[in-house]
Amino acid sequence: MKVTIREVAKQAGVAPSTVSRVIANSSRISSKTKARVRETMEALGYHPNFNARNLVNNRTNMLGVIIPGASEVAFQNPFFPEVLRGITTKAYTAGYGLALSTGQTDEDIFNEVKQMVQSCRVDGIILLSSKIDDQIIPYLLEQQFPFVLVGRPDNIATKNITYVNNDNVKAAKLVTEYLLLLGHEAIGFIGGQQEAIVTVDHAAGYEQALHNAAIPMNRDYSVYYQEVLEGGQQAVIELMSLEKPPTALIVADDLMALGVLRMLDEMQVSVPEDISVISFNNVMLSELSSPPLTTVDIHIYELGQKATDALVEKIQTPDIEAKTIIVPHRLIKRQSCKKLDHLAPSK
Template identity: 40%
Template sequence: MATIKDVAKIAGVSPSTVSRVIKDHKGISRETKKRVRKIMEEIGYTPNIAARNLVTNQSNTIGLILKSGVYEVNLNPFYSEVSLGVSDTCRDKGFSTLTTVEDNDMRLLEEVRELVNSRQVDGFILLYSKERDAIMDYLMTINFPFVVIGKDVMNSGDAIHVDNDNVQAAKEMTELLIDEGYEDIVMVVDNEVFAVSQDRIAGFEQAMAANGLSSKCKVVQCDKDESSIERMLVDLFDHTPPQALLTLDGVLNARIISRLYQMQIRIPEDVATATFSESPLTKFAAPPQTVVDIYPKELGKEASNEVIMLIKDDNRLKRNITVPTRIIERQSTKKEEDKG
């Protein structure tokens, strides 16, 4: 079995230099790092990461915390795009990533505690934001580095937050629908707990009120299962059918347009549809969906940059970073006279 001394001898450097290469020490030149890593690969040397962690008290690993069910995470392109942004940035900076997914708050908290106590991670990225969150409270109590992808709901300035302006994004999307001539607009949500949901609802309601449409402003909630979505849509279209449906995210939107197809309700002829978070679910839908692009990969990149800098300097200024959004208008909201 190859050892660190074998690597050092072939490379013509000291074992301590090889050790610093493994740690991605900034004092080692790029050329030396490249040469030593190539030799490590050629002779099959694998660093004892566990032993190194005990010595350095660092794992060079960032933990991603997703408060959701595994099925929803696998289904939602938002999480994969954020994770891609995180992993790309972490890899460039010599860090790996570890993801923990759980929809039960207490079990998730126990997993986080275990990761901290076993020194498996140096910092966390929380892919959600909500009030009175036990995990955030725990990490702040022990002064453990973390960054939140989401809003600073407590407005405390105690943590670094990376987010979009979801209120403004929802206002702009609602304004677009109103400008297209839609007045009876219904916003459909499947979760009102997280800050992103509350902000998008607030932006929708503000835009409707600003245009004198408060009486036509309606927010309805449904569960994620197909039967709940069907009941909600049947109830809506059996009474006064809405002119447009604005959904909370692309996954809910996909489920709704699938059910509308089964109900023989045409988009956009019978009802317009629009949503948040660009992905293949929206781009390749039938018809393609008007969407607010929230740039999830950029959210991941910004968050990972911030948490790595926080690990290196725990006195780093806590701040809120806003990633811009844009609206992509497609066939799902265009009236017949607007086409062609």
Template identity: 45%
Template sequence: MAVTIKDVAKRANVATSTVSRVIQDSPKISEATKARVRKEMKALGYEPNYSAQSLANRVTQSIGIIMPESDVAIFQNPFFPESLRGISEWVNEHNYTLSIITGKTSDELLSRVKLMTRTGRVDGYIVLYSKQEDSVVEYLHKEKIPYTVIGKPQQFVSETTHVDNDNYQAAKDVVSYLTGLNHQHIAYVGGDHERIVNIERHRGYQDALREASLPLPDEYVVREPFDLEDMRTLLQVSPPPTAMIVNDDLIAMAVQKMLSQLGVSMPEQLSMVSFNNLMLAELMSPSLTSVDIDIFTLGYQAAKNLIEKIENPKELTKHIIVPHRIVERKSCQALPSPEE
């Protein structure tokens, strides 16, 4: 007759649930108990049926990573592999696996999340973005499925565990950094206004300029998608900007190329600060001053808090802010002070 989990529990003098947790290598079981149970498993020749364990406990030891709806371009943004590296660090330490969920549209993304949920392939989800009126977050919240968000959700914010930077304050800090270099005419090149991160950074930029009593003409703000003519128009505003805040290092690389085509040199004619501090910021010429948002930690904390929620449904909702810092490089130059 085949050896069962009950036989192991009886030999080890523990509950069957304890044996299940030892098989899953749960951190809630002491190493001494794990050693005793494994010794009896070996003595009885018991081989765990991991598929049966998952079905019996409704645990797959897998989490779903929900990417933003997009085409192939999203996978070329280094933010996502770096956040996945942080997620993987915690997941691997706790013997979970990852499933990536993608879709070209919001409807397609939601459909695939529903399929993953219906077929019981994952225990919970990390939403790797935040935007307004998100049908995916609405579905996860309504169905009481464990999830965390990287970013600041606009729906159910008080009830949703999320990990984010203070993007509003980060943008204000960048304005303060540039005004400290005597820049008074500061432009902003931003991403789309669906993503909360873009909204928060733009709002911080605006408020910082108002608080410093600096000009904020509409012409100083350029939104995606933009082209060479848009950049030319920006530089022809009177007075022209002496500094520029760019919402993302990848966008900054495109902007730098356009500036070069227009014969504008950095930082001699225009200083630039960006966000994310990707590796390419250091490789650009001149190297790019950028706000380090600690992408790895965003992913690590998102995975940590999701798995804690999966393993303990009574875990409290958490709002975690990961610190940022400005990494100075060579893309900014001080101007003479107005008194000089």
């Protein structure tokens, strides 16, 4: 005979509604009660009918994850597998599957988001980036559809958007100040795509640090490329072709920085003896590069975890207020930066 929710509730010493909330992984139920109810379910051999429950609750138990740009390009960057690892861990614990976007252009991705919303394919959406004049965020706000952003919104209705981010202005200011303390003043900035909000924030932190040090901005030292190996290589060619090349480089992320190191090696420019390089993200390749990269650890895995927790909470408690979650960053010093020797003869 099939075990019922009422029998589980009686055995666990809770109300049937509590059992239902445990099945839905409601944040309103304590972890101790959840453990007791789940143990009882297992002991009695109770298996929830998720399909029936989803039909009643109008839930799919699926989360949409929107990856920026062409997916084959995005997955060249270790940031995305790592943030997805954090998302997957929390989604599994909460009983959700994932539906990843596969669009190759901005328009493809926007249409895919609309299809997810209108066809009720997912219960909520995690956006893995934001950019200037983004069309996805206004659409989701208009539809009042649950979503969480990894990154910072472009100043549109920010108070209504839950987002998980690093303080990227502060992080970029930190790395610039670190290079200044090492004696560098000719500091190049290799940003990612200019319309990306993270790039906007990195540039702002870089400029703030130079301004505070009373060092004039040299616009020739700021270049922007796609966050792939080739982008870093092209950026180095542009910067090292200047009449007075930088003595240090700030790079948007570790993958680009690997391209930077490779091209500098081809040019027979030694790191850090001839030029210092510092980047962001602290993915595995930053430690394995030659030389190992000084970088900023932005705790990518934690970004994914916290975004998923926040989205599940929004789905289960629709009236909850929007929140801003800032994940701390940390400078990881390795061997790609060196104090500038002002006494060394110019080349």
